[in-house]
Amino acid sequence: MVRIKDIAKAANVSTATVSYVINERGNISSDTRKKVLKVIKELNYQPNNVAKSLKINKTNTIGVVVEDITVFSSPEIINGINESADENGLSILLTNLRVHRRIGNNFGEFDKCRTDVKAAVEELVSRQVDGIIYVGVHNRDLTGLIELDKPVVFSYCSSRTENQFSVNYDDELAAFEATNYLIGLGHQKIALISGLIDSIPAHGRFLGYYKALVSHNLEFNPEYVKTGDWEYLSGYTMAKELLSVKNRPTAILAMNDLMAGGVFEACRESGVRVPEDLSVIGFDNRECSFYFTPRLTTVNLPLNEIGMKSMEILVGAIRKSDIPETDVKLKCNLVERESVMEYSTVR
Amino acid sequence: MVRIKDIAKAANVSTATVSYVINERGNISSDTRKKVLKVIKELNYQPNNVAKSLKINKTNTIGVVVEDITVFSSPEIINGINESADENGLSILLTNLRVHRRIGNNFGEFDKCRTDVKAAVEELVSRQVDGIIYVGVHNRDLTGLIELDKPVVFSYCSSRTENQFSVNYDDELAAFEATNYLIGLGHQKIALISGLIDSIPAHGRFLGYYKALVSHNLEFNPEYVKTGDWEYLSGYTMAKELLSVKNRPTAILAMNDLMAGGVFEACRESGVRVPEDLSVIGFDNRECSFYFTPRLTTVNLPLNEIGMKSMEILVGAIRKSDIPETDVKLKCNLVERESVMEYSTVR
DNA sequence: CTGAAAGCGCTTACAG
DNA sequence: CTGAAAGCGCTTACAG
Numbered sequence: 002m003v004r005i006k007d008i009a010k011a012a013n014v015s016t017a018t019v020s021y022v023i024n025e026r027g028n029i030s031s032d033t034r035k036k037v038l039k040v041i042k043e044l045n046y047q048p049n050n051v052a053k054s055l056k057i058n059k060t061n062t063i064g065v066v067v068e069d070i071t072v073f074s075s076p077e078i079i080n081g082i083n084e085s086a087d088e089n090g091l092s093i094l095l096t097n098l099r100v101h102r103r104i105g106n107n108f109g110e111f112d113k114c115r116t117d118v119k120a121a122v123e124e125l126v127s128r129q130v131d132g133i134i135y136v137g138v139h140n141r142d143l144t145g146l147i148e149l150d151k152p153v154v155f156s157y158c159s160s161r162t163e164n165q166f167s168v169n170y171d172d173e174l175a176a177f178e179a180t181n182y183l184i185g186l187g188h189q190k191i192a193l194i195s196g197l198i199d200s201i202p203a204h205g206r207f208l209g210y211y212k213a214l215v216s217h218n219l220e221f222n223p224e225y226v227k228t229g230d231w232e233y234l235s236g237y238t239m240a241k242e243l244l245s246v247k248n249r250p251t252a253i254l255a256m257n258d259l260m261a262g263g264v265f266e267a268c269r270e271s272g273v274r275v276p277e278d279l280s281v282i283g284f285d286n287r288e289c290s291f292y293f294t295p296r297l298t299t300v301n302l303p304l305n306e307i308g309m310k311s312m313e314i315l316v317g318a319i320r321k322s323d324i325p326e327t328d329v330k331l332k333c334n335l336v337e338r339e340s341v342m343e344y345s346t347v348r
Numbered sequence: 349m350v351r352i353k354d355i356a357k358a359a360n361v362s363t364a365t366v367s368y369v370i371n372e373r374g375n376i377s378s379d380t381r382k383k384v385l386k387v388i389k390e391l392n393y394q395p396n397n398v399a400k401s402l403k404i405n406k407t408n409t410i411g412v413v414v415e416d417i418t419v420f421s422s423p424e425i426i427n428g429i430n431e432s433a434d435e436n437g438l439s440i441l442l443t444n445l446r447v448h449r450r451i452g453n454n455f456g457e458f459d460k461c462r463t464d465v466k467a468a469v470e471e472l473v474s475r476q477v478d479g480i481i482y483v484g485v486h487n488r489d490l491t492g493l494i495e496l497d498k499p500v501v502f503s504y505c506s507s508r509t510e511n512q513f514s515v516n517y518d519d520e521l522a523a524f525e526a527t528n529y530l531i532g533l534g535h536q537k538i539a540l541i542s543g544l545i546d547s548i549p550a551h552g553r554f555l556g557y558y559k560a561l562v563s564h565n566l567e568f569n570p571e572y573v574k575t576g577d578w579e580y581l582s583g584y585t586m587a588k589e590l591l592s593v594k595n596r597p598t599a600i601l602a603m604n605d606l607m608a609g610g611v612f613e614a615c616r617e618s619g620v621r622v623p624e625d626l627s628v629i630g631f632d633n634r635e636c637s638f639y640f641t642p643r644l645t646t647v648n649l650p651l652n653e654i655g656m657k658s659m660e661i662l663v664g665a666i667r668k669s670d671i672p673e674t675d676v677k678l679k680c681n682l683v684e685r686e687s688v689m690e691y692s693t694v695r
Numbered sequence: 696c697t698g699a700a701a702g703c704g705c706t707t708a709c710a711g
Numbered sequence: 712c713t714g715a716a717a718g719c720g721c722t723t724a725c726a727g
Contacts, residue, residue, distance in 0.1 A: 005722095006720080014697075015698040015699075016722090021697090021722095023723085028721095049476060051719095055703050056702080056703050060398065088362075092475065094442075095440045096408075099427065128439065129398050140604050188658045269641070291636075292636040294613075296446045361714080364715080371706085396703090396705070400705055403705050403718080696727105700726090705719085708717095710714090710720105711714090
């Protein structure tokens with residue numbers, strides 16, 4: 002390995018001079034600069050960034066701890082984080098908690114993982130990261146999970162701690178718009194298949210649905226609201242119930258694509274045509290939603306944007322260049338496909 | 349920030365002693381150990397691993413450069429890498445090339461990305477990683493892409509360079525077994541929808557298909573082999589052609605799930621029932637394959653295992669503990685669902 | 696415009 | 712069993 006010292010000797014200058022030309026700092030005469038650069042190339046010098054980091058007390062490294070990289074939302078978020086990291090010349094130290102394998106969807110058992118989080122953060126800190134992004138697998142309150150005197154941003158989850166930031170998308174607005182879309186198409190009897198109602202997203206989406214109805218003076222019918230558990234099967238079961246309600250809804254908003262898939266299966270079994278007899282909207286825009294029959298109209302999540310925004314906020318907090326927002330909500334967009342139809346043509 | 353020096357002073361010992369107790373090395377009397385440990389806890393000392401890395405010339409960090417984290421295979425592979433990294437006390441420095449966004453599936457244009465790879469590797473080297481894992485988005489020959497005097501393993505792609513390793517799955521065996529499965533169920537007229545034939549996976553899968561036929565003395569009918577481009581639409585188009593062949597096949601092996609999805613759509617349009625009239629097997633076991641109607645029988649890829657194995661090989665090469673295999677091929681497994689039926693019951 | 700020297704926070708032969 | 716000291720590869724006031 003060739004060091005700055007070797008360059009200095011070969012170029013007949015001091016190590017300080019070499020360092021200056023590498024970092025393009027100080028006043029170095031064009032002649033010595035050229036000489037040094039030449040030697041650097043000849044000896045194929047590769048700087049040692051860990052030595053530099055130790056000296057300047059800054060690693061230009063961000064710790065990213067992701068709850069589970071195999072959950073559908075994580076890769077896109079990380080992709081966004083990477084994009085912004087590249088733009089800012091930052092590297093990513095990645096820790097994957099793999100919580101899904103340990104506790105599945107039972108987030109009540111998340112306590113089991115808290116020590117893992119502590120350990121992960123400690124490891125990252127010992128490696129002197131400049132800040133941390135914590136990527137959740139769904140939005141929930143994680144206040145107190147991480148205590149650190151460096152900036153940390155919670156991506157797809159939340160924390161209210163000082164010097165900590167949260168980036169999510171706007172569930173309520175998304176559900177509001179999806180419901181409005183249905184109403185705009187003439188639907189008045191719009192059912193909702195909810196996920197587990199103790200979750201922040203389910204709550205927000207319900208509110209959006211409700212407010213859309215109210216804002217159009219449509220009656221809120223509790224019979225039209227069914228609570229599933231985010232899984233395919235519950236969508237199926239709840240759809241069966243909705244289909245047998247006396248005043249059957251003409252549209253269903255499912256709180257995720259999987260449950261919408263279950264709705265499709267129920268309809269197939271019951272001879273209900275989608276979208277001719279029933280319009281269906283999903284949520285998440287997962288890959289599978291494109292391959293459903295018919296292709297599912299659904300709400301696309303700004304995952305990449307969440308990642309980018311998270312990194313931008315973190316960079317702002319680290320460089321103290323601006324005061325970042327503490328609680329960002331990004332906008333979703335509806336992707337129109339083939340599972341929705343105007344009400345006028347129904348029946 | 350509290351340093352070893354501070355601990356030493358507070359505990360009235362030398363920094364050497366503190367270092368010894370932290371690293372559980374040398375002979376330290378139980379008394380001084382306790383004393384030091386106590387002070388460490390009191391002052392909440394956090395070791396600085398970048399200083400340590402500089403000194404011991406070893407970072408316990410692996411560079412992972414992934415061509416595109418949003419491609420379906422990447423998260424699982426990275427998950428496996430993480431799992432093994434955890435077991436070995438290693439950290440991951442992640443670089444995401446995001447090639448998909450730049451060149452899509454036109455891997456002929458991959459040359460555009462070579463400089464990115466060089467830059468990524470250089471960055472990783474400057475951060476003194478102990479080795480590198482390069483995660484491709486499909487198996488192809490990447491010999492010469494990375495020149496490095498540290499061990500590097502190619503995950504889901506290949507390199508024949510000295511001191512470099514490759515980990516993939518066994519395409520040929522997987523296709524062989526899938527075809528055998530169909531044959532065992534009584535099918536004799538088995539069609540193949542291939543991906544672009546210039547790719548290593550397509551070649552291997554074709555061979556497996558071919559060898560299975562031959563080993564059962566079944567005629568190889570070139571009319572039964574169609575070449576698609578891995579996309580949904582080509583599966584649809586090729587299936588249309590296969591369905592109109594005079595001696596229509598009773599089963600189709602599609603080289604990926606997306607094309608199998610296209611087959612389903614063609615069947616739906618043509619009134620061909622799956623699996624009653626036609627059995628279909630896919631490849632990849634992507635999430636969507638579970639949500640197809642009917643659920644697709646497909647070949648599951650040992651992605652997590654590829655990640656783990658890659659890391660294990662890298663660790664072996666770094667520690668020189670054993671001589672790792674240079675070209676590993678892991679076994680796939682068939683996941684039986686609802687798109688295949690015995691031939692006897694056909695028609 | 697350039698160099699000598701201190702120091703970032705650790706580890707580790709070596710001496711005692 | 713413990714400590715003094717050198718050194719890992721850099722950067723950066725400071726002096727000249």
